[in-house]
Amino acid sequence: MGRNSLRFKLIVVLLIATIAPIVTSMIVTNAYTKQSVKEKAIQENTNLLGQSRINIVNYMNQLIDLSFSVYKNPSFIRLMDLGFRGYQSEAEIKNLIRTIAVNREVFQVYMNILERNPGEDRSFLLTNNTVIRPSPEVTMPLNPLIKPGSYEAVVETTHTSHDYGLSLLAYFTPREVLTIHRAIYRVPSMEHIGSLSVDFPLDTLSGLLHQLLNDQEEAYLLDSEGRLIYSSVPGVKFGWKLQDPWVEQMLQASDTHGTMEDKSSIHLYEKIETPYMNWYLVKKVPYEQLYRGARELTQIQFLILGILLFVVAGLTLWISVRFTRPIKELIGYINIIQTGQLDVDIQVRTKDEIGILARRFRLMMDTINDLITREYKLGLANKTNQLKALQAQINPHFLYNSLQSIGTLALQHQAPKVYHLISTLAKMMRYSMNTSESLVPLRKEVEHAKAYLELQQQRFENELTVGYHIDEATVDCVLPKMTLQPLIENYFKHGFDPRENPGELIISSRLLADGSVELTVEDNGRGMSDEALQELSLRLAQSDPAAEAADPGHLGESIGLKNVKNRLELHFNHTAVLFLEHREPTGLRITLRFPSTPLGGSTL
Incomplete structure (x- = not known):
């Protein structure tokens, strides 16, 4: 089967006509599916980030309220009225610290009281349910982020827990914590009498962020300067500023939420703004994960295409053979006719256009055979008639001359009628015997x-x-x-x-x-x-x-x-x-x- 054969061309045309639309449809469908998946993922993850932002704000509000609970404690209120001097007040301070540490979110509590007598402990640290009393001279300075005369708390982003300058007799394993610092004022005079710092582990934040994630996805919590508060990526050091290009792009954006794309992933962010924190919640979705469903769908489509290609190739071959076989048979009959065998019996039994062509060709050959036979017999008849005419023409000039002599003799004997009749007979003989x-x-x-x-x-x-x-x-x-x-x-x-x-x-x-x-x-x-x-x-x-x-x-x-x-x-x-x-x-x-x-x- 050469490239110029009808069967080869038919197979190529059928394969192209079948496969090209399918492949085009797959390409368009894949592109459309990817775009749809991307838009849907952005919308869904934006909603998830919005809900997570609310959860984080609620959680942090609970921690802020916990640090503010000192103003709700009756013993603390009584101490503000009576003063914090004396050994009796020390027991009240320890009970107050233990009351705050009862909350399971608390890792350790540090309280510094300025209004103490000389020689009395000023700093108290509760770690692992143990209150540590340092020497009276140890006093942690007030966190510089706290505004003087303000009841608002300050959140110190993720750092490693420490002993607040106290010399611990026992070793306690440090942890990554968030700390809420608050100044303590005597109410209502606003006299600064001390400070409170509460360390919180990152377990709850980790749980809130992991609710956002699927396989291969990552979550980040950053402060307003791009320092890492928390990340779901193992081994990342908290408190350091991330140097990825998308971080700077996000910090410069004025929108409260948005998306950023690079070659390998999409970053979606949600800005968290409260009086005590200005954070960014970020989710990274790799394209590998995002388009997994579309890729699996494409693989299924290619599998179906392979099966379809196999079926189409078989059907195409069957159709082409069935279509071209009558043509080849007809060509075979034509080759036989070219050898001179005009009475070949053409047998093409299909009922389609090829069958009609074969039957018309057979009728044409029958007509040609009839014409050849007719012309042959007509030629034979003409030859026969010519032979008979030649046999009848026994010296026609002699007959014409004889009739002319008889006519002349009739005129000489005064018989013009006889002359006319003889001339008429001669004219008839001349007309009938003229074979030209x-x-x-x-x-x-x-x-x-x-x-x-x-x-x-x-x-x-x-x-x-x-x-x-x-x-x-x-x-x-x-x-x-x-x-x-x-x-x-x-x-x-x-x-x-x-x-x-x-x-x-x-x-x-x-x-x-x-x-x-x-x-x-x-x-x-x-x-x-x-x-x-x-x-x-x-x-x-x-x-x-x-x-x-x-x-x-x-x-x-x-x-x-x-x-x-x-x-x-x-x-x-x-x-x-x-x-x-x-x-x-x-x-x-x-x-x-x-x-x-x-x-x-x-x-x-």
């Missing part, structure tokens, strides 16, 4: 018929009347030679009987509206019965022009009519007709119709 013409104009046929009928009128004298109604528009139209005389002879052979009544013969022609010529010969002879007329018409209709032209011996009594009909059909390719009908009150009418073709021209 096969088609003649109607004018010559009429002249020949007049010569023949003139001799017949001389024979029957007053017993025969002849009439001519020839349309001048038809006299130049050609027809086979010796067409009219056999029709006239038919009357004298079978219909003329002068004993019954004088004979009448009418010859007429006219040009019909469709351009054909109608030639009629009618008489008042004995005519024919209905049965005889029907039988003769049937015999004329069933005759084979080529076979009868080659072998006229089997025609019997109707040889003249059949000869005329067959020669008309052979010369005019079955467009000429001959039919017989009764003539009222008696007689027979013979009508010929044939195309009006002038001599040497085409049909009018």
Whole structure:
């Protein structure tokens, strides 16, 4: 199967027509799916970040309220009125610290009281449910972020827990913590009497952030300067500023939420703003995770495409073979015909267009065979007629000269009528024996018929009347030679009987509206019965022009009519007709119709 074969081209076209739309659809679907997944993921994660922001704010508000609870403690209120001096107040301070540390979110609590007597402890640290008292000289300075005269707390972002300058007798493992610092004032005088610092582990924040995440996703909590408060990525050091490009882009943005994209992932952020913190909640979604569903869908589509390709290839091959096999069979028959075997039996049994083409080709070959046979038989008939004419032409010049001598002798004996009849007979013989013409104009046929009928009128004298109604528009139209005389002879052979009544013969022609010529010969002879007329018409209709032209011996009594009909059909390719009908009150009418073709021209 070469590249130029119809089967190869059909397979390629079918594969392209089938696979190209599918692949295009997959590409468009994949792009659309990715875009849809991306938009949906951004919307869903934006909603999640918004909810997480609310959860973080609520959690931090709880921690702020916990640090503010000292102002709600009755013992602390009483100490503010009575003062913090004396050993009795120290027990109240420890109880207050333990009350704050009861909350499970608290890692350690540090309280510094400035209003103490010399030699009394000023700093107290509760770690692992143990209160540590340092020497009276140890006092942690107030956190510089606390505004003087303000009750607002300050949040110190993630750092490693420490002992606030106290020398611990026992070792406690440090942890990453958030610290809330608050100044303590005597109410309502706003006298600064100390400070409170509460350390909180990151466990709860970690839980809140991990609620945002799926596989391979990351979460970050940053302060307003880009320092890391918390990250879900293991091994990242908290409290350091991240140097990733998206951090600076986010810090410079004025929107409270948004998205940032790079080559490998999408970063979605939500800004958290309260009086005590200005943080950024960030979620990183890798494209690998984001498009996992789309990628799996694409893989399934490619699997389906592979199966479909296999099926399409099989169907395409089957269709192409089924489509081209009849064509190859037809080409095989054509090759056989080229060798000269024109009667090959073409058997293509499909009912589609190829089958129709094969059947039409078979009909065409049958027609060609018929035409070849017809031309062969017609040529054989012409050769036979020419041979018979040659046999009949026994020195025609001798006959013409002899008739001319007889005519001259008749004139010498004062017999001009005899001379005229002999000249008419010579003219008839010259016309009938001239084999150089096969088609003649109607004018010559009429002249020949007049010569023949003139001799017949001389024979029957007053017993025969002849009439001519020839349309001048038809006299130049050609027809086979010796067409009219056999029709006239038919009357004298079978219909003329002068004993019954004088004979009448009418010859007429006219040009019909469709351009054909109608030639009629009618008489008042004995005519024919209905049965005889029907039988003769049937015999004329069933005759084979080529076979009868080659072998006229089997025609019997109707040889003249059949000869005329067959020669008309052979010369005019079955467009000429001959039919017989009764003539009222008696007689027979013979009508010929044939195309009006002038001599040497085409049909009018």
